[in-house]
Every structure is written in structure tokens, then in C-alpha cells.
Amino acid sequence: MKNFIQPGNIVDLTAPAGGLASGQAYLFGSLFGVATTGAAEGQRLAVSLEGVFDLPKAAGDSLGEGEAVYWDGTAISATSEGNTLVGHAVAAAPAAATTVYVRVRN
Structure with a gap:
């Protein structure tokens, strides 16, 4: 196919x-992804749009396995209001946890 560019998962x-560091999550418009490499502001970088990642979790939030999760701008949250749906927790994370395993899928 002449117009095929790439599979689209990255x-x-x-x-x-x-800028972004490798492994840092970010919301690009309505596309949520995780940087596969680091890049300074304005530079192009590869971003993974699907997969399972260990991401920062909002303080005090408790997440159950399979629960929908949201991005609050800095961390994964259980709160939908004002946040963007970005995937599902693939492991439970108690309120005291600082990270959660998330299956990201746009």
C-alpha cells in the first residue's frame, strides 16, 4: 500500500x-501516550499509544484490577470528572501505592 506509514502503536x-523523559506519560491533545525516548521541547519523539506501563498514581486513590483509569495531567486517577480516560488498571493499587500498572489504549 503506497499510503501506509506505520502500524500506529508507536x-x-x-x-x-x-520536554519529556523516556517513560514519561503525556496527553497530546486527546492522544495519551508514553515517551519511548527522551526529547527536548519541540523535538520529535517516539510515543507508545498502547501497552501496559507502570505509571504514577494520584495520592490517596485506590484502584481495582480492570477499573477504568483517568489522566489528571500528572498522574493516573480514579476520578473521571475533569480528567481523560486513558485505559484500565491491570493490577490493583491501594491508596498508599505511588504507581499502578495501566493498559493504555487509544
Whole structure:
């Protein structure tokens, strides 16, 4: 196919203000992904749009296995209001946990 570019599970996007480190999650418009490499602000970088990642969890939130999870701008949250649905928890995370395993899928 002449117009095929790539499978789409990893895409090249532009790093936001402040740049991104490898493994850092970010919401690019309505696309949520995890940087596979680091990049300075304005540089292109590969971003994974699907897979299971260990991501920072909002303090005090308790998440159950299979529960829908949301991005609050800095961490995964159980709160839907004002946040963006980004995937599902694939392991339970108690309130005291600082991270949670998330299956990301756009």
C-alpha cells in the first residue's frame, strides 16, 4: 500500500513545553501516550499509544484490577470528572501505592 506509514502503536509526536523523559506519560491533545525516548521541547519523539506501563498514581486513590483509569495531567486517577480516560488498571493499587500498572489504549 503506497499510503501506509506505520502500524500506529508507536507514533512520532512533538515534545511539549519542558520536554519529556523516556517513560514519561503525556496527553497530546486527546492522544495519551508514553515517551519511548527522551526529547527536548519541540523535538520529535517516539510515543507508545498502547501497552501496559507502570505509571504514577494520584495520592490517596485506590484502584481495582480492570477499573477504568483517568489522566489528571500528572498522574493516573480514579476520578473521571475533569480528567481523560486513558485505559484500565491491570493490577490493583491501594491508596498508599505511588504507581499502578495501566493498559493504555487509544
